[in-house]
Amino acid sequence: MKRRLVVLAAPLLLAACAMAPQPAPPSSVTVPVAWRTTLPGANASVERDWWRAFGDPALDALVQQAQANNGDLKVARARLQEYQARIRVADSARLPALNLSLAPTRARAIGPQGTPIESTSLVGAVQASYELDLFGRVANTVEAARFEALSQEAALEAAALAVAANTASGYLNLLGLDAQLALAKATLASRERSYNLARHQFEVGYSSRLEMSQAEAELHATAGTVPQLERQVAQQEQALNLLLGASPGAIARGTDLLSLREPTPGAGLPSELLRRRPDIAQAEQAIAAADASLAVARDALLPSIRLTASLGAGAGGIKQLLRSPTELWSIGGSVLAPLFDAGRLRAQAEIAGTVRDRAIYGYESVVRTAFAETENALASIDGLQRQLLEAEARRAAAGEVLRVAHNRYTNGYASYLEELDAQRTAFSADLAALQLRTSLLAAHVDLYRALGGGWTPAP
Structure with a gap:
């Protein structure tokens, strides 16, 4: 009786020697009450297919192609299947x-009289084993695997959002380069007309060689921007093809830059961002997985109880095994408890605790990054909208200056330097307005990305 009590009490005594819980570090994240920059008249909801707000069917098709064929997304989907x-x-x-198990044996041995004896034996058995999960090690292992799979699922959503945002930004940049290239070609045609006029006036004696040479220099300067922009267009198309998982080639365009709709997404409350972004959900699930893994590491210090059973048959040949075998069976159990491992299991538990703490610090960093990205996108949209208004006003004024300067030069009331300066100012104003509009549309993409792109966590 005493021996039985000792056997039963040993696991409880070992459980009492288990490692004390490792508390998580206190949180240092503070959620702001409101955003510093607000967009007037904006809707707080974000659609999952947010790129449709720009009103370009070609962009819709590119994003869908990227979601289906992007190499990084294929890797993320395969990784999710692994964790499932x-x-x-x-x-x-x-x-x-x-x-x-089936164990056939053929053996030769020396008999009592020194003569060899050959024997054949066949043993077949069905073995069963089961571990009693008294301390929750198996359950915590399953929980850790489940949270890791949820983290990978959120990582897949974060990667899909990044691919959609990069595709949209790349396409908008491509349309911006197309608009700049069209402006450069139109300006080049205007410079050719100015050069022809300056050369004609020089030939008839109404102007000097200096004015003709200045017109020629400006013509070549403008002509040099065309191949530069064409090279940038080709490089941007190749960057998009990489996102699309496609071979090098031209990218289909839809609406031009000036015809794109400017969307009006709203930021909502800062606290809502914690449930909108998949990367925050990924970091949160990583904490849960690390905490469950810590519990598994601590449970390794506790005893494990395993039950085993075996049922089989043995005979000296196949016929005997089928007709009249000898029945074999066994039932047993085992208790395995660590007594001395030089601190290896406790060190592993401490390592798991540091992994959990790092996951918490990583979560806080992701949250702060989310707040910063949203604030930056809101400030960019607000500032670029006001800057674009001034740029459009400057462009209109520069166009009027060029018109007046051209008339004065044509009628002989001013030198070509006056028109040349007006041409440069008008080209610079037009180019700045196009670049600002491209940046403004790209800032909307950044805001959609910062807000999680309409992603909602699965229940």
Whole structure:
């Protein structure tokens, strides 16, 4: 009786020696009450297919192609399948394990009289084993695998959002380069007309060689911007093809830059951002997985109890095994408890604790980054909208200056230097307005990305 009590009390005594809980570090994240910059008249909801707000069917098709063929997304989907399979691996420990064994043996031995004796034996058995999860090690292992899979699912959504945003930004940049290239070609045609006029006036004696040479220099300067922009267009198309998982080639365009709609997404409350962004959900699930892994590491210090059973048959040949075998069976159990491992298991538990703490610090960093990206996108949209208004006013004024200067030069009331300066100012104003509009549309993409792109976590 005493021996039985000792056997039963040993696991409890070992459990009492388990490692004390490791508390998580206190949170240092503070959620702001409101954003510093607000957009007037904006809707607080974000559609999942937010890129449709720009009103360009070609952009819609590019994003869909990127979501289907992007190489990084394929890797993320394969990784998610791996972690879902890991859940099934961990959950298999909840059920008994069954194994079938068949051991045929042919042996020769020396008999009592010194003569060799040959014998044949066949032993077949079905073995079952089951671990009693008294301290929750198996359950915590399953929980850790489940949270890791949820983290990978959120990582896939974050990667999909990044691919959609990069595709949209690349396409908007491509349309901006197209608009700049069209402006450069139109300006080049105007410079050719100015050069022809300056050359004609020089030939008839109404102007000097200096004015003709200045017109020629400006013509070549403008002509040099055309191949530069064409090179940038080709490079941007190739960058988009990489996102699309496609071979090098031209990218189909839809609406031009000036015809794109400017969307009006709203930022909502800062606290809502914590449930909108998939990368925050990924970091949150990583904390839960690390905490469950810490519990598994601590449970490794506790005893494990395993039950085993075996049922089989043995005979000296196949006929005997099929007709009248000898029945074999065994039932048993084992208690495995760590007594001395030079602190290895406790060190592993401490390592798991530091992994959990790093996951918490990483979560806080992701949250702060989300707040900063949203604030930057809101400030960019507000500032670029006001800057674009001034740029459009400057462009209109510069166009009027060029018109007047051209008339004065044509009628002989001013030198070509006056028109040349007006041409440069008008080209610079037009180019700045196009670049600002491209930046403004790209800032809307950044805001959609910062707000999570309409993503909602699965229940």
